[in-house]
Amino acid sequence: MSGIRQALRKLWSASDDARMIQQDGRWYTWGEVRSLAEKIDRELMVVHALEGSRIGVVLGNRVESIAALVAVLGNGRTLTTLNPMQPAARVSVDLESSKPDVVLAPEELWMTDEFNSAARNVGIDGFAIDRDLARRCERSGGPAVAADDESSAGPVAIEMFTSGTTGPPKRVPLTWRQLDAAMSAVHGHVGVVAGEREPLTGRVALVTLALVHIGGMWGVLQALTEARPFVLLPRFTVEGWVGAIEEHKPRIASLPPAAMRSVLNADVPAERLASLRAVTAGTTFVSPDLADEFIGRYGIPVLIVYGATEFSGAVAGWTKPMHGKWWSRKRGSVGRAFPGVQLRVVDDEGNVLSTGETGRLEVCSGQTGSGTGDWVRTSDLAHLDADDFLYIDGRADDAILRGGFKVQPEVVANALRSHPAVLDASVFGRADERLGQVPVAVVELVDGQSIGETELKDHVRAHLTAYEVPVAIHAVESLPRSVSLKVDRRRLLELVAELEASTA
Incomplete structure (x- = not known):
């Protein structure tokens, strides 16, 4: 099986007339995408953003993003993702903190004072990318210098945000070795043999999630590695x-x-x-x-x-x-480990737990940052059964410590979801002077349903211990969600603050 970078290079053997991306009912050909990708590559070379350089891309679900991805990754540069679903002020702050060598962004974003100022403050080359490419910002202090992203783990392909549902998102460096190991594991899991087909000739794939989320990025990389054209949903x-x-x-x-x-x-x-x-x-x-x-x-x-x-x-x-x-x-x-992946569950001291016991999940795989035989501890609580099936029991860093008792938010949320009027629920811990923390819940109701807080509390008391029952339950029309359709914890906290302020 060829690696992801080899698969991207192989695109140049495809016919210019080959259908590559369908968006909003229109097919874009490889020739159209190739033309823009080559123009991006030429401009990056002009500003000396060569192999290893970090290229910030405001990565919306649009054809221009795919052309940028091909130009950046296909030529060994590092793709630094910037989230277009954030307000311009937040994207600008992220640009200043990440400091890529070059930034590619839609013209609409360049029209905001915040983004323009951020690019100039960082002193980088910037381009507007909307079906074409236009220079918008020039580097101060000389040309870009290729980043030294070589390490024991190998060169970095993508710097990608985590979802940030439980706090500020973190940018994680993903190496080519990690991506290729992950692709190999997926193909081994489902029995796919990639690299045998002519580019863009396979069955059409469907990319549902946002590209700035690993799920959306993975959908595109998997489609290209398996030589498939794909539908790209804007949302x-x-x-x-x-x-x-x-x-x-x-x-x-x-x-x-x-x-x-x-x-x-x-x-x-x-x-x-x-x-x-x-x-x-x-x-x-x-x-x-x-x-x-x-x-x-x-x-x-x-x-x-x-x-x-x-x-x-x-x-x-x-x-x-x-x-x-x-x-x-x-x-x-959640199934069994993929080929090449080992899973185990340990206690807080790192001792391996027996079958059925809940503890911290650890992963050993070529997909981890080190790529060696090291075990990487996750923040998930889990257990493995006798047949090696993995069960996720909650998150260690989400645990609410109420008066010395641990409350797992997902356990409380599941109790709320069991009520027929509740479509979904999210639970978080609030600081409390006496108990340390107390659980607070927000529920999204089924359309047309209404239910009081007292009734919901009575319902969950049949499923939970007394200390697990939320001190407050707020009903909303819809839970705020991130690009990966997870509940966005920061926006949820803001929403609760608004609800409580209006009630007060």
Whole structure:
């Protein structure tokens, strides 16, 4: 199997007329993408942003981003992702803190004073990219110098944000070795042999998530490595996703939990999804009840996967044969380790725990930053059963310590989700002078439903110990979500503050 960089280079053997990206109903050919990618590459070379240079790209789900990705990664530069879904002020702050050698951004962003000032403050070369390329900012103090990103882990391909759902996002360096190891693990997991097909000739893939999230980035890299054209959704909508399924008839498609609920709520007819043999679901907790509801409605297996940005993607998951054999007995599990991945569960002192015991999950794989035989400890609480199925039991760094008792937010959220009026729930810890922390919950109600706080508290008391019951439960029209469709913790806290201020 060829590596990702080799697959990107192989694109140049494709016909210029080959369909590459479909967006908003229009197909963009490889010739169109190649022309823009080559122009980006030429301009980067003019400013001496050569192999190893760090190129900041405001990475929206649009054709220009794919051209930039091809120009940057295909020529051995490092792609530093900037999130277009943030306000201009936040993108500007991130630009100043990340300090890439060059930045590529839409003209719309360059028109804001904050972004313009940030680029000039950093003193970098900047270009507007909208179907064409235009110089917007010149480097002060001489040409860019290729970054020394060589380390024991190898050269860095992508500097990507984590989701930031529990705090400020962190930018994680992902090496070529990590990405290739992750791609190899995925292909070994599903039995795909890549690199045998002519570029852009395979079955059409569907990219659902935002490119600045590892799930969206992975969708593009996997499609290109497997020589597939793809549909690039600017954002998830039920009609956009279902329409792409109907038109291109993929066998497998990605569907995060929040999107899965949207499809179910829209009561999409089963015949519109008839081509699907499975959907994959990850990015956040996937309720087995939600998975069973989808399976019952459409007869399509839900293949849950588990991974993290730090591992450049998934490290465990379900396959369709595994699902047919084990799901009824292992529902709630996120599957088994991918080929080349080892998993174990340890206590706080690092002692390996027995089967069925909950502790901190550790991962050993070529997908980790070191790429050696080191075990990398995650912030997830988990247990492994006797058949090596992995179960995620919560997050160690989310635990709420209430008067000496630990409260796992996901346990409380699950109790709230079990009420028929609750569509989804999120729980966080609030500082308390007497108890240290107390749990606070926010619930998103099913359309047309209403329920009082007292009734919800009475409901969860039947499922929780007294110290796990939230001190406050707020009902909202919809939970705020990040680009990966996870609940955005920072926006959630802001929302609760507004609700409580208005109530006071």
